[in-house]
Amino acid sequence: MRFTKDHEWVVVEGDVATIGITAYAAEQLGDVVFVEVPEAGKSVKAGDNLAVVESVKAASDVYAPISGEVVEGNAALGDAPETVNDQPEGLGWFAKIKLANPAEVEALMDRDAYEEFLGTL
Amino acid sequence: MSDENLKTTPLNAAHIAAGARMVPFAGYSMPVQYKDGVLKEHLWTRENAGLFDVSHMGQARLRGVSPLSAFEEVTPGDFIGLKPGKQRYSVLLNKKGGIIDDLMAARPDDDGLFVVVNGACKDDDFKVIDNELAGQVRIERLEDRALLALQGPKAAEVLVQHAPEAASMVFMDARTMSAFGTEAIVSRSGYTGEDGYEISVPASEAERIWNTLLADERVKPIGLGARDSLRLEAGLPLYGHDVDESVSPVEADLAFSVSKKRRDARDFPGASRIAKELAEGVSRKRVGFVVLEGAPAREGAEIADEEGNVIGVVTSGGFSPSLGKPIAMGFVPPAYAGPGSKLKVIVRGKAQTAEVTAMPFVPHRYVRKL
Numbered sequence: 001m002r003f004t005k006d007h008e009w010v011v012v013e014g015d016v017a018t019i020g021i022t023a024y025a026a027e028q029l030g031d032v033v034f035v036e037v038p039e040a041g042k043s044v045k046a047g048d049n050l051a052v053v054e055s056v057k058a059a060s061d062v063y064a065p066i067s068g069e070v071v072e073g074n075a076a077l078g079d080a081p082e083t084v085n086d087q088p089e090g091l092g093w094f095a096k097i098k099l100a101n102p103a104e105v106e107a108l109m110d111r112d113a114y115e116e117f118l119g120t121l
Numbered sequence: 122m123s124d125e126n127l128k129t130t131p132l133n134a135a136h137i138a139a140g141a142r143m144v145p146f147a148g149y150s151m152p153v154q155y156k157d158g159v160l161k162e163h164l165w166t167r168e169n170a171g172l173f174d175v176s177h178m179g180q181a182r183l184r185g186v187s188p189l190s191a192f193e194e195v196t197p198g199d200f201i202g203l204k205p206g207k208q209r210y211s212v213l214l215n216k217k218g219g220i221i222d223d224l225m226a227a228r229p230d231d232d233g234l235f236v237v238v239n240g241a242c243k244d245d246d247f248k249v250i251d252n253e254l255a256g257q258v259r260i261e262r263l264e265d266r267a268l269l270a271l272q273g274p275k276a277a278e279v280l281v282q283h284a285p286e287a288a289s290m291v292f293m294d295a296r297t298m299s300a301f302g303t304e305a306i307v308s309r310s311g312y313t314g315e316d317g318y319e320i321s322v323p324a325s326e327a328e329r330i331w332n333t334l335l336a337d338e339r340v341k342p343i344g345l346g347a348r349d350s351l352r353l354e355a356g357l358p359l360y361g362h363d364v365d366e367s368v369s370p371v372e373a374d375l376a377f378s379v380s381k382k383r384r385d386a387r388d389f390p391g392a393s394r395i396a397k398e399l400a401e402g403v404s405r406k407r408v409g410f411v412v413l414e415g416a417p418a419r420e421g422a423e424i425a426d427e428e429g430n431v432i433g434v435v436t437s438g439g440f441s442p443s444l445g446k447p448i449a450m451g452f453v454p455p456a457y458a459g460p461g462s463k464l465k466v467i468v469r470g471k472a473q474t475a476e477v478t479a480m481p482f483v484p485h486r487y488v489r490k491l
Contacts, residue, residue, distance in 0.1 A: 030346075031160035033440040034416050034447070036469070052469065054417055056159040056440045057346045 001089070002108035004065045005117060009089055012105055017066055017097050019050065024118055026088035030055045032081045037073030037094050044070065044097065046104055051094045053084060066104040068097040130176035131267045131324040135331050139342050147240035149177040152344040159346035163442040166313055166351055167483075170273040171343035172334050179243025180266050180321055183250070184233035185258035192226065192234055195253050197370065197389040199380035203228055208295040208308045212370055212378050213238075213246055218391020218398075219366040220373065222246045223358070225319075227295035229306045233258075235295065237268065237319070239360045267327035272317030272351075274486065275339040280307075280318055283333065287318060292487035301330045312348065314355025314485045353448060354441050356409055356480025362420055363407060363436040363450050371398040372452070374407045374480075405433065405452040409480040410464060412438075415473035417447035418466035424451050425465040425472060432457060435466060443483045449475070 002010045007025035011018045026032070034054040044050055044064040051062040051073070073095050077083060084092040099105070109117060127150040136143065141152035152174065154162060165171055185191060189200045198211040208227035212220045222242040227235045238246045247260055271280055281288040284300030287307055295308035306321040322330055334340050349359065358364045364373050369391065371379075376399065383389055387396055412418050417440050424433035438449025449466065457464060462477040 030154065030158040033160070036416055052416065054440065056163065056350050056442060057153075059416070059419060 001111060002065070002105055003111070003114035003117075004063070004108060006063050006065075008062060008065045010065050010105060010108060012099065012102075015099050015102070016071060017068070017099055017105065018093050019065060019095050019097060020093040021053065021062060021084065021088055022114070023088045026085050026092070029053060029060060029084075030057070032084040035077040035081045035084060035094070037075070037077060038070045040070055040072055042070040044068065062094055064097065065108060066097060066099060066101070068100040070095050071098050072096040128177075130174055131327040132174045132176060132331055135328050136174065136342075139335075141342070141344060144345070146345055147177050149240065151177060152342070154344035154346045155342050157341065159344070159350060160442050162341065162343045162347035163350050165341050166273045166315065166343055166347060167443055168274065170271055170275040170279050170317075170337075170340045171313070171347070172331065172340050173270040173272065173343050173348055174267070174331070175270050175319070176267040176324075176327070177240035178268055179236075179238040179240060179246060180263040180268060181236050181238075181247060182233050182261045182263065183236060183254075183258045184261065185254075188233045188258045191254045191257040193383070193389065195250060195390065196226075197379040197383045197392075197395065198226075199382050200226065200234070202380075202382070205231070206294055206296055208293045208310060210378060212375060213249060214370075214390040215366055216390050218369045218394035220360070220364050220368055220370065220375075221249060221366060223360055223364065223375070225308070225310065227306075227308055229295040229308070230297040232297075235306055235321075241361055263321070265324050266321050267324050269320045269322065269327070269331065269334070270311050270317060271320065271334060271340070272311045272313040272315045272343075274316060276315070276317040277488070279334065279337050279339055280320075282337075284320075289491065291491060292316075292489050301326065301333060303330075309488065312355070312357060313351040314357070314481055314483060315351075316486050316488045349437075350439055350442060353437060353439060353450070354443055354481065354483040355485060356450075356482060358407065358450070359437055369395055369398055369403070371395055372403045372405055372407065402455055404454060406455050406458045407436070407450060407452055408458045408477050409448065409450050409482060410466075410475045410477045411444075411482070412447035412449060412466055413474045413476055415471060416468045418449045418468050418473070418475065422449075423467040424453055424475075425467060426457065427463055427465065429465065429472060431467075432464075441482060448478075448482050450480075453477075
């Protein structure tokens with residue numbers, strides 16, 4: 001698992017990356033009440049808006065950590081947005097993206113670097 | 122404003138000890154939520170009793186030869202008719218009939234008028250009152266007092282243990298009384314739609330009283346996040362968002378704050394505009410609506426008719442924890458303001474169906490008689 005400073009995570013299997021938000025981000029957001037995930041076929045560049053996650057109080061953008069084409073949004077979050085709080089780094093994933101540039105993944109933080117980054121916040 | 126310039130309330134240490142997430146609000150560092158989070162805090166208040174620190178709000182005494190009649194010069198309320206022991210909701214009006222702030226004014230005792238205004242507006246409000254009523258009233262700002270709100274169906278049974286006199290009060294009663302072993306100004310009112318009280322106490326006693334209330338298992342601390350979602354469900358406007366200086370009480374659906382006597386006398390700021398609006402109608406009106414599909418519509422989202430023509434704007438909105446769906450308030454032309462009227466709200470470019478609903482969204486549970 002790789003991480004961004006915006007608290008997204010990426011897991012790569014073959015040429016597809018699964019993307020979600022970290023347990024830290026989910027805790028900071030509070031109870032998630034609505035999630036908007038991208039549709040298959042959408043092209044994103046690293047840093048683009050990928051999804052929106054909403055708590056009672058506010059809407060927050062989720063950014064694409066890497067570039068590529070969305071192959072699937074997690075439709076299950078539509079009926080069960082609380083999954084983002086319950087299993088942020090598992091069933092609460094947001095989207096799967098076909099990697100355009102695998103080198104982008106290597107540039108992301110590993111778990112130790114991310115934990116260290118959290119320590120500075 | 123940088124964090125270093127933020128003011129703190131007398132309960133700042135208590136908030137931090139309770140694990141609050143502190144945010145800047147109205148120039149103060151305030152708790153937006155505690156460990157349970159907004160959703161659970163909201164529901165706890167609807168079912169039990171929530172304790173809020175609202176010490177950022179402006180408290181003052183207006184004293185003079187006839188502070189009640191003087192106060193009528195800046196508000197449209199019947200304050201001459203305000204009986205001892207009663208509180209009234211009102212609005213401070215500018216010369217154009219726009220709302221400078223909304224407020225509570227009460228006669229808890231024989232010491233003039235006790236006024237509570239919004240924290241973000243308090244310096245301006247007291248300046249306006251001071252300028253307009255110079256020579257008639259003296260304002261004493263009560264900077265040495267904290268303000269707590271205890272709200273929810275169990276608020277009364279909790280509070281009467283420490284303030285026996287509160288038991289005989291009904292909604293919008295206000296009394297200075299002996300409570301928690303000190304002197305308190307208590308009103309049976311609040312900003313959640315629930316039964317409950319607002320309790321003004323000496324700042325030096327605030328933390329002790331806060332901890333006394335929290336020692337009761339029916340009481341949990343509630344942050345500003347849930348305070349906002351609770352007042353939204355209760356259909357209560359938030360100044361600076363749903364209401365500002367351009368908005369009249371008629372447009373804001375606050376015409377009840379313009380008393381019958383004053384309507385006839387037309388002797389308040391902006392009376393000509395407000396009388397005209399009451400007689401002929403307004404071009405925009407504050408309404409509540411439920412978002413029937415998609416994401417919560419939040420402040421700033423456009424409101425359109427079914428053909429897609431933009432007709433208004435959302436002034437506050439979010440997810441209703443009690444109803445489990447998004448709700449919002451905004452301004453629309455009167456033709457669209459009736460309950461059942463279908464609208465569109467534009468969220469991130471998508472037109473989502475919404476339906477105008479009578480407010481409150483969640484019924485008020487005020488105790489109007491004992």
